Amino acid sequence: MNSTTSIPGISKRFYPLKIFAVILILCSLALFPFISDNRFYISLITEMMIYGLLAMSLDVLLGYTGLLSFMHNTYMGICAYAVGLFLIHISPTSLWLACFAGVVFTSLVALPVGWVQVRTGGLAFALLTLAFGMMFYTIVWKWYAVTGGDDGLMGMPNPDITLFGWHLGSSSDPVNIYLFTLTVVTICFFLTRRIINSPFGAVLEAIRENEDRASFVGINVRRYKLLGWMLACILASIAGALFILYKGYIGPSTMSAFAGAGVLMMVLLGGMGSLWGAFAGAFIFIYIQDYISTMTEHWEIFLGLFVIFLVLFLPTGFAGLGDYFKRFRKA
Amino acid sequence: MGELLCTENVCCHFGGVMATDNVCFRVNQNGLTSIIGPNGAGKTTFINIVTGKINASAGKIIFKEKDITNKSPHELVKMGICRTFQINSLFQNLSVFENLRIARQAMHGGSLRLFSSKQSLKAVTQDTWAMLEKLGLKEMAARPAKNLAYGDQRVLEVAIAMAGDPKILFLDEPTAGMSPAETLHISKMIKELAKDICVVLVEHDMDMVMSISDRITVLQNGGIISEGTPEEIRNNQQVREAYLGKEE
Numbered sequence: 331m332n333s334t335t336s337i338p339g340i341s342k343r344f345y346p347l348k349i350f351a352v353i354l355i356l357c358s359l360a361l362f363p364f365i366s367d368n369r370f371y372i373s374l375i376t377e378m379m380i381y382g383l384l385a386m387s388l389d390v391l392l393g394y395t396g397l398l399s400f401m402h403n404t405y406m407g408i409c410a411y412a413v414g415l416f417l418i419h420i421s422p423t424s425l426w427l428a429c430f431a432g433v434v435f436t437s438l439v440a441l442p443v444g445w446v447q448v449r450t451g452g453l454a455f456a457l458l459t460l461a462f463g464m465m466f467y468t469i470v471w472k473w474y475a476v477t478g479g480d481d482g483l484m485g486m487p488n489p490d491i492t493l494f495g496w497h498l499g500s501s502s503d504p505v506n507i508y509l510f511t512l513t514v515v516t517i518c519f520f521l522t523r524r525i526i527n528s529p530f531g532a533v534l535e536a537i538r539e540n541e542d543r544a545s546f547v548g549i550n551v552r553r554y555k556l557l558g559w560m561l562a563c564i565l566a567s568i569a570g571a572l573f574i575l576y577k578g579y580i581g582p583s584t585m586s587a588f589a590g591a592g593v594l595m596m597v598l599l600g601g602m603g604s605l606w607g608a609f610a611g612a613f614i615f616i617y618i619q620d621y622i623s624t625m626t627e628h629w630e631i632f633l634g635l636f637v638i639f640l641v642l643f644l645p646t647g648f649a650g651l652g653d654y655f656k657r658f659r660k661a
Numbered sequence: 662m663g664e665l666l667c668t669e670n671v672c673c674h675f676g677g678v679m680a681t682d683n684v685c686f687r688v689n690q691n692g693l694t695s696i697i698g699p700n701g702a703g704k705t706t707f708i709n710i711v712t713g714k715i716n717a718s719a720g721k722i723i724f725k726e727k728d729i730t731n732k733s734p735h736e737l738v739k740m741g742i743c744r745t746f747q748i749n750s751l752f753q754n755l756s757v758f759e760n761l762r763i764a765r766q767a768m769h770g771g772s773l774r775l776f777s778s779k780q781s782l783k784a785v786t787q788d789t790w791a792m793l794e795k796l797g798l799k800e801m802a803a804r805p806a807k808n809l810a811y812g813d814q815r816v817l818e819v820a821i822a823m824a825g826d827p828k829i830l831f832l833d834e835p836t837a838g839m840s841p842a843e844t845l846h847i848s849k850m851i852k853e854l855a856k857d858i859c860v861v862l863v864e865h866d867m868d869m870v871m872s873i874s875d876r877i878t879v880l881q882n883g884g885i886i887s888e889g890t891p892e893e894i895r896n897n898q899q900v901r902e903a904y905l906g907k908e909e
Contacts, residue, residue: 529773545735
């Protein structure tokens, strides 16, 4: 868990090395498609970034608010379907409008669900997420006329990506989607980081640490849990909008409990309570999944083993590696 | 001065057990009232009811002439009813500074600011430093609460409650498990507090209760058996029986 809080006058949080590393990573990601024209890796990294965003949104819930959601991918899926249906049935060219509609629709679904969810805590909360997730999964799976059932949503148009009338290219080109995803995910990352370090973020952390005490210092716990939930669902829905633009397809398997467990593993791999850790977790998870699946079709078994080892020997996740080395050097 | 808080026939039962039985309790604007009683007398249950942790089965609680029965804790804190817990209830992984800062922030407002930094709430930061300075916790500001010595955690527990600018402060055994020196430190702190606000103390340490209380209320089996000054309580036959048993 992220236990260090910056204190004015005591610890200054300014690490030039960190800033340099962030710029380096962002620049290399931005330049990657221009250096390499390996379409496979461009697609893979796009997927990593999208799942990174999803994992980060789950981390807002799990690592910062202390609420476990088994099926956070549900809200990514709902938005992906909403964006897809909007593009297919309403307007095949309005990309931004579709994304906006998708996020609004997902929020409208997530709000009443969250209202029920925050009335519980701990295990009950986690089980409720599973129940709601299963419910939405079944709706998507069985409602053939609208969602295409287990065939998934097909016939997605490829709208052009424009910004204030400035034409940036077609979404059918993986490079365009890559850059679009990188931009959106980067913005989301820094916005979330800002929110986590805000007074609002401090309230979420207090709830994670001690819900009971939080209410006894005057925090309306349910209200802030609901706000945290909505923040996480909105971020997940942005990931969903990116997902359907990238894949051009969405099927119910993306919303399954199995996929939900995958997102949870990404967060655990990366380390709870670290935003960049969630991205690291998603990158590792998807890379291993991809790497092992080229060798055996039973990749889940090996991935599972790998996760078990990591959880046993690196319980703080990838983000805890830094502290681990620091202690190692001191010893 | 009128009374700050009074309860009218407050009852609470768990199944068939009457944990709080028709308690009528009143306190004034300031001063220190202690609640004592043998184990299982219902002292903590009574505090839990008044501070909104559990609901009363019957009766009324009036605070500043407003009915506050069964309101939720965060509403009560905003009105000025704060408490500490018998077992430390801190934000364990957060720094001492942040423990107090969040309590201050909850009181001060601004928790809905999404895009400004925590430091932007300048008044909150200043108040927090002032409190840390006053309580002698300044040196430990950066340490996670869980790494403090038990005595310091106990002080922090009281400090968090004080950060809410209480009008009435309920302290549930603040000196439990503390050394005599630490107990002295805390009892001085409480005495100081009681000059300005109303402090209600639940305590087992009789020496401390007798020496610092203005009034004492004795509970037994959920009901009040006696009320009065320390001197009156010391000489009360019924209280002696409750603690020591009947003389044959």
